[in-house]
Amino acid sequence: MEILGYLASILIGVSLGMIGSGGSILTVPVLVYLMGINPLLATTSSLFIVGIASLVGGFRSYSKQQVDFKAVIEFGIPSILSIFVTRHYLLPALPETIVTIGSIVVSKSMFLMVVFAILMLAASISMIRGRNDHINEKLSETDRHNKVLPLVLLGLFIGVVTGLLGAGGGFLIIPALILFLKLPMKTAVGTSLMIVGINSLFGFLFSLKQFEYNWTVILIFTGISIAGIFIGSKLADKISGPSLKKGFGWFVLVMGIYIIIKEVFIK
Numbered sequence: 001m002e003i004l005g006y007l008a009s010i011l012i013g014v015s016l017g018m019i020g021s022g023g024s025i026l027t028v029p030v031l032v033y034l035m036g037i038n039p040l041l042a043t044t045s046s047l048f049i050v051g052i053a054s055l056v057g058g059f060r061s062y063s064k065q066q067v068d069f070k071a072v073i074e075f076g077i078p079s080i081l082s083i084f085v086t087r088h089y090l091l092p093a094l095p096e097t098i099v100t101i102g103s104i105v106v107s108k109s110m111f112l113m114v115v116f117a118i119l120m121l122a123a124s125i126s127m128i129r130g131r132n133d134h135i136n137e138k139l140s141e142t143d144r145h146n147k148v149l150p151l152v153l154l155g156l157f158i159g160v161v162t163g164l165l166g167a168g169g170g171f172l173i174i175p176a177l178i179l180f181l182k183l184p185m186k187t188a189v190g191t192s193l194m195i196v197g198i199n200s201l202f203g204f205l206f207s208l209k210q211f212e213y214n215w216t217v218i219l220i221f222t223g224i225s226i227a228g229i230f231i232g233s234k235l236a237d238k239i240s241g242p243s244l245k246k247g248f249g250w251f252v253l254v255m256g257i258y259i260i261i262k263e264v265f266i267k
Contacts, residue, residue, distance in 0.1 A: 013228020
């Protein structure tokens with residue numbers, strides 16, 4: 001199963017390189033089900049893996065002038081504050097047993113995985129339905145200023161998602177960058193990678209002393225994912241963006257359904 005896990009880590013990087021999201025949506029299930037890592041530890045390990053891989057992709061996009069640093073700041077600062085509060089106060093406050101329904105005991109680990117699966121389903125539907133990725137007209141400074149508050153609020157929400165589930169939130173960030181700021185798709189992807197990278201690494205640093213990490217697994221995963229980003233970036237130039245997103249969306253949908261079935265009905 002470990003070999004399958006390492007092979008799957010290529011897909012993590014390919015996903016980030018091609019569409020700027022989906023890395024953590026794959027990382028957590030792979031770490032839990034193929035590598036046998038506890039869900040809480042998996043969400044934290046995912047932050048390091050996705051953080052480093054995303055930053056590599058983000059700087060690669062920056063070299064092509066495909067990163068909007070103003071958007072990185074507008075998203076990043078509220079997200080980092082939200083991640084800190086979530087990792088230090090919200091996550092530790094969750095009891096080991098969330099609720100008992102008849103014979104079903106909903107543990108913290110089960111709760112996190114089911115919530116993560118629901119997030120996967122929402123992300124997959126968004127990818128399958130598609131977005132207006134072709135929009136690329138520029139906003140005036142006044143119009144952009146009016147969009148700051150929605151971006152800050154979304155940044156706070158993404159921080160909670162990142163802190164609680166170890167998900168970077170690229171599938172939420174990219175549509176927001178396109179719809180609110182009218183960024184071209186490639187610039188939205190590069191900007192998303194930078195935001196996800198920064199958020200994820202801060203989330204990991206906030207939890208660094210809370211766990212004992214399997215650094216061998218983490219570093220191998222990270223290295224393979226980085227290689228996958230370069231592969232994904234090359235493929236992105238040859239494959240239609242909408243087709244790619246839709247295909248990946250169906251894959252994520254199946255994964256989300258599998259996690260819910262495994263956590264709720266098979267355990």
